[in-house]
Amino acid sequence: MTNKQEIIDRFLSYVKIDTQSDENSQTTPSTQKQWDLANKLRDELSEMGLQDVSIDENAYVMASLPSNVEHEVPVIGFVAHFDTTPDFSGTNVNPQIIEDYDGKDIVLNKEKNIILSPDYFEDLLQYKGQTLITTDGNTLLGADDKAGITEIMEALKYLLQNPEIKHGKIRVCFTPDEEIGRGAHKFDVEKFGAEWAYTMDGSQIGELEYENFNAAGAVVTVSGKSVHPGYAKDKMINSMYIATDFINSLPRLETPEHTEGRQGFFHLNGIEGDVEETKLHYIIRDHDREHFEARKKMIQDLAGEICSQYQRECVQVEVTDQYFNMKEKVEPVMHIVDIAEEAMQELGILPDIKPIRGGTDGAQLSFMGLPCPNIFAGGHNFHGKYEYVPVESMQKAVEVIVKIAELTAEKYQQ
Structure with missing residues (x-):
């Protein structure tokens, strides 16, 4: 034809x-x-x-x-x-x-x-x-x-x-x-x-x-405190370690490499950081709208938990919906x-x-x-x-x- x-x-x-x-x-x-x-x-x-x-x-x-x-x-x-x-x-x-x-x-x-x-x-x-x-x-x-x-x-x-x-x-x-x-x-x-x-x-x-997926992007900003490493005892707060705690607290198997079909995920697709501040860039995806909203809430709740653990406002999350x-x-x-x-x-x-x-x-x-x-x-x-x-x-x-x-x-x- x-x-x-x-x-x-x-x-x-x-x-x-x-x-x-x-x-x-x-x-x-x-x-x-x-x-x-x-x-x-x-x-x-x-x-x-x-x-x-x-x-x-x-x-x-x-x-x-x-x-x-x-x-x-x-x-x-x-x-x-x-x-x-x-x-x-x-x-x-x-x-x-x-x-x-x-x-x-x-x-x-x-x-x-x-x-x-x-x-x-x-x-x-x-x-x-x-x-x-x-x-x-x-x-x-x-x-x-x-x-x-x-x-x-x-x-x-x-x-x-x-x-x-x-x-x-x-x-x-x-x-x-x-x-x-x-x-x-x-x-x-x-x-x-x-x-x-x-x-x-x-x-x-x-x-x-x-x-298609419901989609959001999340920027997780972790703040630390930079002090000369030779005099850092009980003073330095390394944002990269706190960021690692955050990463490891999300479900490890709910990532792109472990999901298929209608299964949603959290995808860490960028990191930049130093002692003073670390930024984590996530995308959040789920076909089910309720599960999607629950994923966004999970990220926010996790930030709150880590702040409580460190007894300071050290993690902020900004979530932006992308499409539905x-x-x-x-x-x-x-x-x-x-x-x-x-x-x-x-x-x-x-x-x-x-x-x-x-x-x-x-x-x-x-x-x-x-x-x-x-x-x-x-x-x-x-x-x-x-x-x-x-x-x-x-x-x-x-x-x-x-x-x-x-x-x-x-x-x-x-």
């Missing part, structure tokens, strides 16, 4: 543009280089013949594909983000194309002996005989989420070229800064004007998600998930409906009035040098977008 080489060419043209976001920046987009791809996408949408093509002062790119049916059909949307994670370099991405993958080790970088092996990454074996796009071992690939952008663009192109496929009005939006949790912060839901949407930002083929589980906003309109599931089934794709162990722009958008489940974009091993995407999975994602548009128009026919 869709042209494989055209998908490859489009994807490569996007991943070679560095769009890494920066959590320390206060601007939107957080990095100037994100404009490079945003402007390119705006130009491509215009050249393709889309309507209402716009780019706002924060680099959100929107466009419309008009309805080609007489009857009323709800406006639906598709969303993807163009930034890549700050966690790994996105500069000078140099993809490798592995045709007719044989199921064996893939040498990403011979000099550095970096190997993508099915012995470790077992999912590779699903894609024997397919075309894989990998990194060269020096950077991430950027399939998260330039695969999603590619798929949306190719689906729009296909619908324009095949007007016999009936669909209602379709809105698309490409966003900055999703990787630093701000992708939906300045998304103009009213301007977008869709009744519901889908983020094309999942991983392997078949994924369909409408549950979109399930409560999507369940009342479950037909939007059902349509996506039916689209996959009609295309011979086995739907893999499961909770996201992370977040998505769709979570925030759902709470902003735009219910927004998440659909696979096809990539694996995001945020690092072992990232890859099978081209056939991207082709299937294009077909899913087209089929969702078609099914939505059919279901609302008088």
Whole structure:
């Protein structure tokens, strides 16, 4: 249905543009280089013949594909983000194309002996005989989420070229800064004007998600007292030791490396400190709202206990909610998930409906009035040098977008 080489060419043209976001920046987009791809996408949408093509002062790119049916059909949307994670370099991405993958080790970088092996990454074996796009071992690939952008663009192109496929009005939006949790912060839901949407930002083929973590960040500030170590007896209070007590008092098995499925966790993802002051940076995650609130309370209670133990106000905790589980906003309109599931089934794709162990722009958008489940974009091993995407999975994602548009128009026919 869709042209494989055209998908490859489009994807490569996007991943070679560095769009890494920066959590320390206060601007939107957080990095100037994100404009490079945003402007390119705006130009491509215009050249393709889309309507209402716009780019706002924060680099959100929107466009419309008009309805080609007489009857009323709800406006639906598709969303993807163009930034890549700050966690790994996105500069000078140099993809490798592995045709007719044989199921064996893939040498990403011979000099550095970096190997993508099915012995470790077992999912590779699903894609024997397919075309894989990998990194060269020096950077991430950027399939998260330039695969999603590619798929949306190719689906729009296909619908324009095949007007016999009936669909209602379709809105698309490409966003900055999703990787630093701000992708939906300045998304103009009213301007977008869709009744519901889908983020094309999942991983392997078949994924369909409408549950995600409730999420918060916590900064634990431990204060000590610095005194010359030669004269410190009964005077020095070492904040790093108190911080260690705090760390060891949280449930050791409730961390990312020991949890799966709907299990929540506390994740210590940063420490900086000296005798006088130590800061611990945590993220708190749980699918269950009650458990989530209990986790936040546990951290606060623990700070109080340690202060009592040391008989001084030595631990302060600042907790900030980040996003919530979109399930409560999507369940009342479950037909939007059902349509996506039916689209996959009609295309011979086995739907893999499961909770996201992370977040998505769709979570925030759902709470902003735009219910927004998440659909696979096809990539694996995001945020690092072992990232890859099978081209056939991207082709299937294009077909899913087209089929969702078609099914939505059919279901609302008088």
